[in-house]
Amino acid sequence: MKIAVRIARARRSIRHLLRDQRGISAVEFGMLAPLMAILYLGGVEISQGIAIDRKVTLVTRTLGDLTSQAIKLSSSDVSGIFLASSAVVAPYDGSKLTIKLTSVKVDSQGNAKVAWSDGWTNGALMQTVPYSVGSSVTLDSALKVANTYLIRAEVTYDYVSPTNIGHGGLGHYIINDRLLNNTLFMRPRMSDCVLRDGVQTTC
Secondary structure, eight states, X not given: OHHHHHHHHHHHHHHHHHXXXXXXXHHHHHHHHHHHHHHHHHHHHXXXXXXXXXXXXXXXXXXXXXXXXOSEEOHHHHHHHHHHHHGGGTTSOXXXXXXXXXXXXXXXXXXXXXXXEEEEETTEEOSSOSSOTTOBOOOOGGGOOTTEEEEEEEEEEEEOOTTOGGGOSTHHHHTOSXXXXXXXXXXXXXXXXXXXXXXXXXX
């Protein structure tokens, strides 16, 4: 008899436990909270990465556009162009930009070589030029027009995920730290070439 009573009580306890829904919302929230956090941070991460990548493209276009309108550049002119171009990346950190500006000459044989080259990093002109004068440049066949010049604008941005604190956070698994980059070729507009004081004095 005692055994039957105990079994009945156990069954009632089990049925009561199964019907009891107190705390179920807290359990569900605990299960969904990590997923919600990942979705939120992932949205922030991806949207910021896309925004900065777009800024890099705009910096490149600004750099090429300003340079292609010049006839002759001094070091102060180049610094001004770099400064104006790097301002486009605001409100993001401009110190993470590396900018390279190069004049490329295509000779009568279709060989492309550096006429002059300047660079900008950490808010100042690079101590050394990015590319040596006379070094070869690889171009698409469509750009190899004999006896012409091209302006090559190159921009890279050292992107660090805002959620990747200490380079080991969540951002490492969403976008990860990487160099965003863009390259653009433009032809000089005002003359056959863009001259550079102390480097190239004639076209």
